[in-house]
Amino acid sequence: MTPDAALTNILSGVSAIGSIERVPLGEALGRIASEDITSSVRLPAFDNSAMDGFCVHADDLGGALPFRLRLQAELRAGERPDTTLRPGHAIRIMTGAMVPDGAAAVVLDEGAEVADGAVTIHRTVTAGKNIRRTGEDVQLGTTIVPAGSLLTARHLALLAVAGVGRVVVRRAPRVGVMSTGNELLEPGNEAGNGRIVEINRFFLLSMLRLTGAVVTDLGIVPDDLDSLAGAFANNRGLDLIVTSGGVAGSDADLVTAAVSAAGGNTSVCALALRPGKPIAFGSLGACRTLHLPGNPMAALVTGFLFMLPLVRMQAGLDPHNRPAIAKTAGEFHHVPRKTEFVPVRIVGPDADGIPLVEMLGKGGSARLLPLVMADGLAELPASRGSLDTGEFVPFYSFRQMGLA
Ligand SMILES: Nc1nc2c(c(=O)[nH]1)N[C@H]1C(S)=C(S)[C@@H](COP(=O)(O)OP(=O)(O)OC[C@H]3O[C@@H](n4cnc5c(N)ncnc54)[C@H](O)[C@@H]3O)O[C@H]1N2
Numbered sequence: 270m271t272p273d274a275a276l277t278n279i280l281s282g283v284s285a286i287g288s289i290e291r292v293p294l295g296e297a298l299g300r301i302a303s304e305d306i307t308s309s310v311r312l313p314a315f316d317n318s319a320m321d322g323f324c325v326h327a328d329d330l331g332g333a334l335p336f337r338l339r340l341q342a343e344l345r346a347g348e349r350p351d352t353t354l355r356p357g358h359a360i361r362i363m364t365g366a367m368v369p370d371g372a373a374a375v376v377l378d379e380g381a382e383v384a385d386g387a388v389t390i391h392r393t394v395t396a397g398k399n400i401r402r403t404g405e406d407v408q409l410g411t412t413i414v415p416a417g418s419l420l421t422a423r424h425l426a427l428l429a430v431a432g433v434g435r436v437v438v439r440r441a442p443r444v445g446v447m448s449t450g451n452e453l454l455e456p457g458n459e460a461g462n463g464r465i466v467e468i469n470r471f472f473l474l475s476m477l478r479l480t481g482a483v484v485t486d487l488g489i490v491p492d493d494l495d496s497l498a499g500a501f502a503n504n505r506g507l508d509l510i511v512t513s514g515g516v517a518g519s520d521a522d523l524v525t526a527a528v529s530a531a532g533g534n535t536s537v538c539a540l541a542l543r544p545g546k547p548i549a550f551g552s553l554g555a556c557r558t559l560h561l562p563g564n565p566m567a568a569l570v571t572g573f574l575f576m577l578p579l580v581r582m583q584a585g586l587d588p589h590n591r592p593a594i595a596k597t598a599g600e601f602h603h604v605p606r607k608t609e610f611v612p613v614r615i616v617g618p619d620a621d622g623i624p625l626v627e628m629l630g631k632g633g634s635a636r637l638l639p640l641v642m643a644d645g646l647a648e649l650p651a652s653r654g655s656l657d658t659g660e661f662v663p664f665y666s667f668r669q670m671g672l673a
């Protein structure tokens with residue numbers, strides 16, 4: 270099965286979580302607005318100066334240069350004007366200060382000279398210049414954040430300025446991550462005698478942080494049916510359980526049997542993908558399950574290809590991973606008929622600014638050193654063999670995977 274077909278199957282029937290909650294702005298970063306948010310204020314809230322300079326009356330703007338005006342007052346940001354600008358006068362004004370009644374424009378400091386309580390204008394401007402008008406940015410009732418938006422610092426900044434204190438957001442998906450295998454030890458333990466320190470949760474938990482999911486670390490579960498089935502049954506209240514290991518189909522690979530024993534069902538796929546051939550997915554009541562292969566590179570690639578889109582779909586976001594375009598800095602050896610993901614390092618931009626990538630440490634789905642040297646993964650298509658130097662290749666940065 271192709272990775273694309275597997276993704277379609279995995280996402281089939283998955284919908285965004287329906288429940289909503291109201292949270293204060295300070296807790297809304299990374300959440301998804303569940304309804305359009307409209308502004309109940311106008312922005313700017315008052316006419317204000319875009320520059321440091323002098324407010325000039327409409328009667329004076331067109332005067333023959335240079336012309337002199339009497340200084341009437343001075344206005345700083347945060348002050349409320351208590352006078353109206355009179356013809357023949359100027360009011361000194363700072364950037365962001367409220368523009369007084371009677372002012373037609375603001376002449377820049379650089380075009381004026383102050384002496385003896387008067388200002389000489391050397392460079393005038395047209396009416397309306399350098400004044401930020403009430404509501405020119407946002408009108409009453411303007412939709413400032415559309416439903417479905419992922420709330421970033423940019424959205425929160427606008428909401429704060431618009432006086433919005435709480436927002437209605439979708440409930441974040443609750444995702445559990447479990448590593449399976451008798452050989453696995455928690456980090457910090459001494460490996461040996463066939464046992465290894467487990468690492469897949471480092472990758473999967475870090476990737477999930479990108480999605481805003483509420484993540485539960487379900488730890489390491491040994492390869493025995495009762496322990497695995499118990500772990501699934503105890504966590505069926507989650508929206509998704511992701512496992513790694515135990516899916517290749519040997520006698521020791523019990524993950525899918527354990528989902529069945531807990532009352533769920535699964536489908537197993539053999540993918541035309543390297544690394545990441547064996548995967549499975551299923552459900553346990555309302556809880557989805559996704560079962561990734563144990564080899565670390567395979568868990569990483571399938572976590573990116575399938576776990577992230579699935580969680581984004583549950584969160585109410587666009588599920589798809591979008592590659593950037595890179596160019597090969599050398600030949601990329603590749604056997605056709607399987608999509609292959611290889612660690613690559615950016616070695617520089619080409620003459621058009623497109624990143625040039627060099628392949629690192631190909632061919633070992635258990636090899637870790639290339640991951641530390643690389644900037645991301647290149648995707649070599651199943652439809653063709655090796656790539657020559659200077660060919661375009663889809664590139665996924667570790668940053669977009671949550672692994673930078
Ligand atoms: N006869 C076959 N053998 C294998 C096949 C196959 O199709 N037929 N597929 C190979 C491929 S490809 C992969 S990938 C692995 C996937 O196997 P499992 O998902 O069952 O994974 P395990 O056997 O449990 O582990 C494989 C490997 O990865 C290490 N591992 C597991 N979990 C972790 C972890 N959390 N952190 C670090 N390392 C982990 C485990 O010790 C094994 O070395 O199967 C191949 N075999």
Ligand code: MOO
Binds near residue numbers: 544545566567634635
């Ligand atoms: O999923 Mo396996 O990598 O192809 O080692």
